[in-house]
Amino acid sequence: MTILAVSMFPQVAVLAGLFETVQSLGIYNTDWSLIFSYTIFTLPFTVWILTTFMRELPVELEEAAIVDGATPWQIISRVFLPLMWPALVTTGLLAFIAAWNEYLYALTFTASSNENRTVPVGIALLSGNSDHEIPWGPIMAASVIVTVPLIMLVLIFQRKIIAGLTAGSVKG
């Protein structure tokens, strides 16, 4: 729960402090600034989901593996990881979507560099021929194109997302 509390702060509240940190690290206007800040904000959420999932894995599985002579590393890599795939993929996708759609940090940390802008910022900053014209056409077109990678990812991993892989391990 402590971990989750971190993500309860509104983004604006930590923006100023994060901006200072990004500047002092010398990563302002680079991809690293966003990698850094998105990691901070998606980790608590993903950790929380994955721990919940891992708690539901039956203890007997681990014990059976111990009796079979597996080392802790083998238990993780050969028993737990294969079972964790759906959860890993699902949380990975959620974290990806959150980062993909994020606007505030992207605007603050990369807006003044044309190359490093993320898509939501790029779309927002699209401007028409004059100040009084909003280019709805290009904005809509860009939004559709931006959605395509998300849909592709979900389609590719659809099968993995289907839960219930643990069925059959223990009774029920």
Next chain:
Amino acid sequence: MANISIKNVKKSFGAVDVIKGVDLEIKQGEFMVFVGPSGCGKSTMLRLVAGLEDITSGTISFDGKVVNALSPSNRGIAMVFQSYALYPHMTVYDNMAFGLKLAKNAPDDIKTRVMKAADMLQITPYLQRLPKQLSGGQRQRVAIGRAIVRDPKVFLFDEPLSNLDAALRVATRLEIAKLHHSMGKTTMVYVTHDQVEAMTLADRICVLKDGIIEQVGTPLELYEKPKNLFVAGFIGSPKMNFLNSKFAEPYKATTIGVRSEHMEFVDKGGWAGKVIHAEKMGSDTYSFVDVGTEEPIIIREIGTSRHDVDAKVNIAPMKDTVHRFGADGISI
């Protein structure tokens, strides 16, 4: 293929003492059953022997060699879990071969051993299936198969039948008994709360209560000569009838116990009472007679009963079948 020797073993979880000093010798090839009510520490005992839990004090040795610090796989044990604990992402074959693969056995050797075990348990047709495509009984057999292929010195069962339905339970019980005969030199330790399983499978039974051994002996020893009230009441179905005060005085005991098959209806004398209920099982009838004790006395009759509910009857124990217990609950 191991004698297990448990010496003054204690186990505490924090401030709670679960096992309070257990001494027990299990001989090579013996089928030992731990039985007791829930919370008596029987599963903990098994896990201590398996090495899944650390011992707080005392020693466990296999063939004279102390194994306290050895990991489960190095002790040469195999365990069948109550919930099967099959690896859900592996086929039946891979489930059974997993331990051997980890031990880096040759692929040919793995194959022969898995096929042999599968053959023995009649699960060869399912080898390429996933656990979720199997029924409960089949899963349990795979779990037993996974244990067999490791060719263990000690075979541990943790309530393996409690997730199966009644008919399957009887069939699997028979399978386990056959397994014990065919693996004659493998020591087996089996935990159950079901005294019928204990009576039918065991060479010797160890009755546990609150982390202490109440009695160890062959099934018939426990049935015919229970050491105390607890064992007398726990072994046998239906439960032994207990009577005290005025019923026990003529026998010079605080409490007397009579099994239902040792009670009979008599024309006069004995204890007078009223039939309050009769369970008709077909082969036997169990009549419940209220003679003024706290719980009604149960009497077994072969076939159907000649006594209707509410009938006034006289009942008496047969000659020399009464178990006598002193004020401390110990058999006299």
